[in-house]
Amino acid sequence: MKKQFEEKTISRKPVFKGHVIEVEVQEVELPNGNHSQRELVHHNGAVAIVAFTPDNELVLVRQYRKALEKAIAEIPAGKLEPGEDPLESAKRELAEETGITAKKWSKLISFYTSPGFANELVHIFLAEELVQGEAYPDDDEFVTRLDVSLDEAQSMIINEDIHDAKTAYAVQYMAIKQGEE
Amino acid sequence: MKKQFEEKTISRKPVFKGHVIEVEVQEVELPNGNHSQRELVHHNGAVAIVAFTPDNELVLVRQYRKALEKAIAEIPAGKLEPGEDPLESAKRELAEETGITAKKWSKLISFYTSPGFANELVHIFLAEELVQGEAYPDDDEFVTRLDVSLDEAQSMIINEDIHDAKTAYAVQYMAIKQGEE
Numbered sequence: 481m482k483k484q485f486e487e488k489t490i491s492r493k494p495v496f497k498g499h500v501i502e503v504e505v506q507e508v509e510l511p512n513g514n515h516s517q518r519e520l521v522h523h524n525g526a527v528a529i530v531a532f533t534p535d536n537e538l539v540l541v542r543q544y545r546k547a548l549e550k551a552i553a554e555i556p557a558g559k560l561e562p563g564e565d566p567l568e569s570a571k572r573e574l575a576e577e578t579g580i581t582a583k584k585w586s587k588l589i590s591f592y593t594s595p596g597f598a599n600e601l602v603h604i605f606l607a608e609e610l611v612q613g614e615a616y617p618d619d620d621e622f623v624t625r626l627d628v629s630l631d632e633a634q635s636m637i638i639n640e641d642i643h644d645a646k647t648a649y650a651v652q653y654m655a656i657k658q659g660e661e
Numbered sequence: 662m663k664k665q666f667e668e669k670t671i672s673r674k675p676v677f678k679g680h681v682i683e684v685e686v687q688e689v690e691l692p693n694g695n696h697s698q699r700e701l702v703h704h705n706g707a708v709a710i711v712a713f714t715p716d717n718e719l720v721l722v723r724q725y726r727k728a729l730e731k732a733i734a735e736i737p738a739g740k741l742e743p744g745e746d747p748l749e750s751a752k753r754e755l756a757e758e759t760g761i762t763a764k765k766w767s768k769l770i771s772f773y774t775s776p777g778f779a780n781e782l783v784h785i786f787l788a789e790e791l792v793q794g795e796a797y798p799d800d801d802e803f804v805t806r807l808d809v810s811l812d813e814a815q816s817m818i819i820n821e822d823i824h825d826a827k828t829a830y831a832v833q834y835m836a837i838k839q840g841e842e
Contacts, residue, residue, distance in 0.1 A: 481822070484732045485725040485803040495677045496684050498700040500778055503677050503684055508727060511803050518727040519679040521702060526777070544666040545776040546689060546699040551665045552776060559777070589818060592825045593774040595726040595733060596707070596740070597681055600775055602826070622666040622692050637770060641662070644773045645783070645826035652833040659840060 485511050487518070500559065501598075523600035527570040528557035528646045530588060530653060531580060531607040537627035538654050540647070541577050544622065553626060553636060554647045557602070566590075566603040574607055578625050579615035582607035588653065593645055602646055630654050666692050668699070681740065682779075704781035708751040709738035709827045711769060711834060712761060712788040718808035719835050721828070722758050725803065734807060734817060735828045738783070747771075747784040755788055759806050760796035763788035769834065774826055783827055811835050 487508040496503040502522040510516055531539040540553040558573035560566060567585060574580050590603045617623055628636065633651045636642040642651065668689040677684040683703040691697055712720040721734040739754035741747060748766060755761050771784045798804055809817065814832045817823040823832065 481723070482731040483725075484723060484805070486732075487725055487727050496700075498686065499698070500700045501684075501702070503682075503702075505679065506727065510801055512801070514801055516801055517680070519677075519681045520728050521682070521684075521779075523775075523778070542662070542665060544664075544668055545773075546668050546687065547701050547778055547780045548773060548776055550663040551667075552773075554776070557777075589829055590821075590824070591829045592726075592729060592733075594704075594779065594781055595729055595735070595825045596738075597704070597728055598702075598775065598779070599728045620691055620693070620695055620697055624665070640771075643771070644776045645830065648770055648772045649826065649830055649833065652830065652837065656833065656836060656840070659837070 487516075490515060519597055521598040521600070523598055524562055525560045525566075525601040525603070526557055527560060527566050527573060528555050528602055528604045528650075529570050529574045529607050530555055530604060530650045531574065531578075531582065531610060532654070533610070533627050535627075536658065537629055538633055538650060539578055539580065540626050540628060540642075541623040542626060548643075552643045553628075553641055554644055555650045557646060567605065570603070570605045570607070575613070576616055576618070577621075577623050579613040580607070581611045581613060583609035583611070589649075604646060604649065630658055668697075671696060700778055702779040702781070704779055705743055706741045706747075706782040706784070707738055708741060708747050708754060709736050709783055709785045709831075710751050710755045710788050711736055711785060711831045712755065712759075712763065712791060713835070714791070714808050716808070717839065718810055719814055719831060720759055720761065721807050721809060721823075722804040723807060729824075733824045734822055735825055736831045738827060748786065751784070751786045751788075756794070757797055757799070758804050760794040761788070762792045762794060764790035764792070770830075785827060785830065811839055
């Protein structure tokens with residue numbers, strides 16, 4: 481099933497090679513024999529962390545996103561380095577951005593963010609049994625932490641202060657988990 | 662709050678202009694006065710539709726995604742044309758891909774898929790009171806429909822047959838909704 485309707489690559493033209501993304505245009509052959517073009521963004525993938533405080537609040541960080549020209553509140557996250565283990569990356573990102581370490585880690589899900597044009601895969605982990613320490617963001621990283629209840633998180637979705645896919649997913653996870661208790 | 666830690670644009674260099682995405686590199690000034698570079702992908706945005714059959718199954722379409730080099734099952738979705746109304750686009754995409762029209766529409770959420778590098782915003786709608794008609798995909802669009810129960814959808818997440826952000830969100834929505842009944 482995974483190769484159903486496969487599009488065969490006829491030719492590929494690299495158009496941009498940056499530090500975060502690479503872009504290429506491929507000419508492909510469709511299942512009916514026609515040709516089409518695909519604009520494709522390559523990305524190393526990312527990790528994101530769902531962590532709840534002892535008061536059952538979701539840990540968020542607010543940061544400016546140049547692509548959106550606004551600051552939004554997101555669950556802690558970061559890009560994977562080439563070859564980096566996603567769990568190790570998640571531990572590092574959580575500690576850097578929030579100072580939190582966790583004794584128990586589990587994988588919640590991984591998903592592609594934009595399968596129509598990009599191969600960015602986000603791995604989402606649940607961090608439990610948290611220990612609070614000092615944050616140590618990179619010199620050029622500007623984030624502020626905020627912890628929010630489920631009600632607050634749902635208001636922030638309406639206000640578009642939470643406005644990205646992984647954090648929307650995390651808020652639903654919080655709703656399901658608190659509904660079970 | 663939305664301008665907190667704003668990054669001011671110092672210069673911008675367009676590097677690719679395609680039919681789906683445009684890419685530019687911006688030099689920005691950080692809050693501490695340092696300069697950095699941002700690789701940014703511009704995208705018109707997209708719509709996606711959560712629809713349940715009379716048997717409470719989630720409507721999915723399977724299609725090949727060249728960026729992933731595999732076929733995955735996703736909720737029906739499509740790109741917005743410039744200036745297009747998201748609700749009208751959602752109605753059109755659902756009808757084209759599945760033949761379904763719906764008497765009742767509501768907005769569930771919108772979210773940015775990859776705020777670290779892209780401005781793609783996905784608008785997710787709930788379609789209710791469905792009427793089944795004939796699908797009419799574009800000549801160069803190859804999709805097969807499948808309707809799945811919540812249990813099946815959760816297995817497909819484990820199998821990575823459902824493997825994208827908007828569909829993961831839709832499956833959680835299904836779990837919350839069926840939990841309420």
